[in-house]
Amino acid sequence: xxxxxxxxxxxxxxxxxxxxxxxxxxxxxxxxxxxxxxxxxxxxxxxxxxxxxxxxxxxxxxxxxxxxxxxxxxxxxxxxxxxxxxxxxxxxxxxxxxxxxxxxxxxxxxxxxxxxxxxxxxxxxxxxxxxxxxxxxxxxxxxxxxxxxxxxxxxxxxxxxxxxxxxxxxxxxxxxxxxxxxxxxxxxxxxxxxxxxxxxxxxxxxxxxxxxxxxxxxxxxxxxxxxxxxxxxxxxxxxxxxxxxxxxxxxxxxxxxxxxxxxxxxxxxxxxxxxxxxxxxxxxxxxxxxxxxxxxxxxxxxxxxxxxxxxxxxxxxxxxxxxxxxxxxxxxxxxxxxxxxxxxxxxxxxxxxxxxxxxxxxxxxxxxxxxxxxxxxxxxxxxxxxxxxxxxxxxxxxxxxxxxxxxxxxxxxxxxxxxxxxxxxxxxxxxxxxxxxxxxxxxxxxxxxxxxxxxxxxxxxxxxxxxxxxxxxxxxxxxxxxxxxxxxxxxxxxxxxxxxxxxxxxxxxxxxxxxxxxxxxxxxxxxxxxxxxxxxxxxxxxxxxxxxxxxxxxxxxxxxxxxxxxxxxxxxxxxxxxxxxxxxxxxxxxxxxxxxxxxxxxxxxxxxxxxxxxxxxxxxxxxxxxxxxxxxxxxxxxxxxxxxxxxxxxxxxxxxxxxxxxxxxxxxxxxxxxxxx
Amino acid sequence: xxxxxxxxxxxxxxxxxxxxxxxxxxxxxxxxxxxxxxxxxxxxxxxxxxxxxxxxxxxxxxxxxxxxxxxxxxxxxxxxxxxxxxxxxxxxxxxx
Numbered sequence: 171x172x173x174x175x176x177x178x179x180x181x182x183x184x185x186x187x188x189x190x191x192x193x194x195x196x197x198x199x200x201x202x203x204x205x206x207x208x209x210x211x212x213x214x215x216x217x218x219x220x221x222x223x224x225x226x227x228x229x230x231x232x233x234x235x236x237x238x239x240x241x242x243x244x245x246x247x248x249x250x251x252x253x254x255x256x257x258x259x260x261x262x263x264x265x266x267x268x269x270x271x272x273x274x275x276x277x278x279x280x281x282x283x284x285x286x287x288x289x290x291x292x293x294x295x296x297x298x299x300x301x302x303x304x305x306x307x308x309x310x311x312x313x314x315x316x317x318x319x320x321x322x323x324x325x326x327x328x329x330x331x332x333x334x335x336x337x338x339x340x341x342x343x344x345x346x347x348x349x350x351x352x353x354x355x356x357x358x359x360x361x362x363x364x365x366x367x368x369x370x371x372x373x374x375x376x377x378x379x380x381x382x383x384x385x386x387x388x389x390x391x392x393x394x395x396x397x398x399x400x401x402x403x404x405x406x407x408x409x410x411x412x413x414x415x416x417x418x419x420x421x422x423x424x425x426x427x428x429x430x431x432x433x434x435x436x437x438x439x440x441x442x443x444x445x446x447x448x449x450x451x452x453x454x455x456x457x458x459x460x461x462x463x464x465x466x467x468x469x470x471x472x473x474x475x476x477x478x479x480x481x482x483x484x485x486x487x488x489x490x491x492x493x494x495x496x497x498x499x500x501x502x503x504x505x506x507x508x509x510x511x512x513x514x515x516x517x518x519x520x521x522x523x524x525x526x527x528x529x530x531x532x533x534x535x536x537x538x539x540x541x542x543x544x545x546x547x548x549x550x551x552x553x554x555x556x557x558x559x560x561x562x563x564x565x566x567x568x569x570x571x572x573x574x575x576x577x578x579x580x581x582x583x584x585x586x587x588x589x590x591x592x593x594x595x596x597x598x599x600x601x602x603x604x605x606x607x608x609x610x611x612x613x614x615x616x617x618x619x620x621x622x623x624x625x626x627x628x629x630x631x632x633x634x635x636x637x638x639x640x641x642x643x644x645x646x647x648x649x650x651x652x653x654x655x656x657x658x659x660x661x662x663x664x665x666x667x668x669x670x671x672x673x674x675x676x677x678x679x680x681x682x683x684x685x686x687x688x689x690x691x692x693x694x695x696x697x698x699x700x701x702x703x704x705x706x707x708x709x710x711x712x713x714x715x716x717x718x719x720x721x722x723x724x725x726x727x728x729x730x731x732x733x734x735x736x737x738x739x740x741x742x743x744x745x746x747x748x749x750x751x752x753x754x755x756x757x758x759x760x761x762x763x764x765x766x767x768x769x770x771x772x773x774x775x776x777x778x779x780x781x782x783x784x785x786x787x788x789x790x791x792x793x794x795x796x797x798x799x800x801x802x803x804x805x806x807x808x809x810x811x812x813x814x815x816x817x818x819x820x821x822x823x824x825x826x827x828x829x830x831x832x833x834x835x836x837x838x839x840x841x842x843x844x845x846x847x
Numbered sequence: 848x849x850x851x852x853x854x855x856x857x858x859x860x861x862x863x864x865x866x867x868x869x870x871x872x873x874x875x876x877x878x879x880x881x882x883x884x885x886x887x888x889x890x891x892x893x894x895x896x897x898x899x900x901x902x903x904x905x906x907x908x909x910x911x912x913x914x915x916x917x918x919x920x921x922x923x924x925x926x927x928x929x930x931x932x933x934x935x936x937x938x939x940x941x942x943x
């Protein structure tokens with residue numbers, strides 16, 4: 171569905187009109203076209219948030235829900251953790267305008283996409299599985315790249331433009347507004363982005379889901395300058411969230427403040443295309459177990475701070491009949507977190523001065539080895555070092571754990587070697603085959619290494635268990651292969667892929683001979699061998715000049731080969747089928763979203779099975795060059811169902827029992843209007 | 848003064864399309880750039896300006912860089928080869 175392009179379209183119209191005045195002097199030549207094959211990816215989806223037919227939500231991860239190979243692990247309405255082909259958290263690289271963001275919350279209430287508003291994003295690229303090494307590093311599951319809108323310069327002299335929108339979504343009385351302004355001339359543009367969203371608890375078919383409301387504000391100011399053959403960008407931004415409920419976790423995000431500064435240059439230097447970027451991103455996060463839910467006997471609060479600093483230098487140039495990409499990347503994370511008993515003021519460190527630094531180097535060459543063939547080869551190395559200070563504050567029962575942890579050296583370093591090779595063969599203009607193989611490496615996270623005493627901190631596993639870190643972990647090494655088909659005769663597109671991923675030293679919690687307060691074994695992070703395989707893809711068919719049919723499908727199976735158990739929290743077979751009807755400025759859509767039952771669950775953390783479901787959504791959109799209006803009804807038949815990845819309720823309030831899966835929203839309507847000028 | 852009409856419009860002589868900028872391809876950027884240039888009597892580009900941006904600096908720069916190297920058959924008024932402005936749409940399109 172068209173949207174943000176309106177602005178460009180209306181500008182073109184304006185330019186065309188202004189040319190009429192000088193038509194006798196300017197001769198319009200025949201257009202010249204430069205074409206290239208889309209990036210060499212076995213699979214991958216590019217989403218333009220403004221064009222996606224979804225209910226208005228301030229949650230960027232929600233846009234990925236129907237993307238082949240992608241699913242969202244959700245512990246609350248603003249905590250979407252991306253899962254690609256069955257792997258999630260640090261295994262997925264999330265890149266927001268070149269920034270890598272480490273959640274401050276030990277339970278990832280604030281995953282990276284939390285810090286990027288859908289209204290700020292121009293495109294969202296989802297690469298499940300094998301990604302080029304230039305987009306990878308220290309990740310084994312794939313990459314999600316969010317890119318914000320690059321404002322166009324004002325070539326006809328000083329000017330202003332902007333857009334504003336507002337929306338309402340009925341399942342939680344969610345209100346959302348955003349605005350964007352750009353002002354400048356042919357060499358400079360100053361732009362601002364602001365968005366605001368509020369929501370109450372979500373209603374499902376049988377009542378209210380407690381502790382699911384939120385408040386979030388985001389904003390950025392940015393300056394773009396034309397510098398020589400390129401563009402330099404300086405951006406300052408912030409995200410503030412308050413009272414964000416996370417019913418699948420033991421606490422809620424009561425305050426989360428993030429600030430960022432980003433500097434970027436895109437341009438050319440002699441034969442090279444150059445991208446230079448540097449950033450600083452800081453998160454102050456506080457969670458507690460009493461502000462948004464019935465207070466338990468022991469009221470606890472946990473503040474944390476995560477600071478990311480990084481840079482990247484990437485170069486591309488023609489070489490050997492193809493293109494050579496090279497790059498250097500540096501990244502440092504500083505993480506502190508503690509918990510505090512609000513009644514006694516006793517404190518216990520979770521992380522104390524923990525650091526994780528990474529330096530990466532890659533080279534990638536893409537060329538055409540023969541007619542109808544294209545190939546891409548990449549090599550990458552990353553050096554990762556982690557360290558932490560001794561634990562100082564501990565609650566009395568953890569004294570022995572503290573002594574044991576402080577008695578050991580904490581410094582760990584790893585050298586990764588990653589390699590990828592991708593080939594594409596075009597058997598005919600309408601039929602392409604894709605083959606990709608890769609070796610990828612990920613080092614343990616600070617949590618996996620340094621969680622020094624059993625806590626219910628697990629990067630958002632939300633299984634109700636307590637976890638313990640392990641200083642003796644090895645990095646995960648993934649060997650994967652992916653085969654794809656790209657069949658697109660006139661009016662039809664079919665893109666299926668199959669994949670196999672063998673992960674050596676897969677890190678997972680496993681029971682030890684020590685019980686937590688609930689009498690369940692503590693889960694200590696250990697290395698195992700795992701394998702994942704499956705298939706995903708998308709199709710669409712332009713049935714008539716006004717009707718399009720399409721859909722997506724994703725399936726993954728994950729096994730721990732060392733223990734013969736299933737991997738935890740894997741999305742079941744799921745998909746989407748839609749039909750679009752275009753007439754004039756209207757587009758109407760009917761879609762069915764469905765998921766199969768998930769019975770392949772993990773026994774090590776008592777994962778519950780889930781049933782299959784299907785819902786019907788109806789959507790409509792009207793747009794012209796200035797206005798875009800949308801509305802719809804989701805879950806038309808008010809089905810009571812739950813997404814397998816939605817987590818288990820821990821809040822004794824509302825209509826969902828503690829220990830039951832958190833249901834999805836019941837029937838609700840939404841509207842959204844956006845105006846461009 | 849009598850106005851003589853243009854007897855020949857500008858024509859392309861040498862106009863290879865610009866290379867697709869690798870990073871633009873990587874980022875999936877597509878668009879149309881309008882380049883305006885003053886074609887000199889000798890067929891070379893004189894002044895060169897961006898008439899309409901594609902919205903992406905990478906594509907705009909690639910279009911300008913390419914057009915700068917092009918050669919044209921200049922416009923004529925009577926027997927005289929004259930200076931004239933032309934506007935060139937340069938499209939960048941990714942094939943899927």
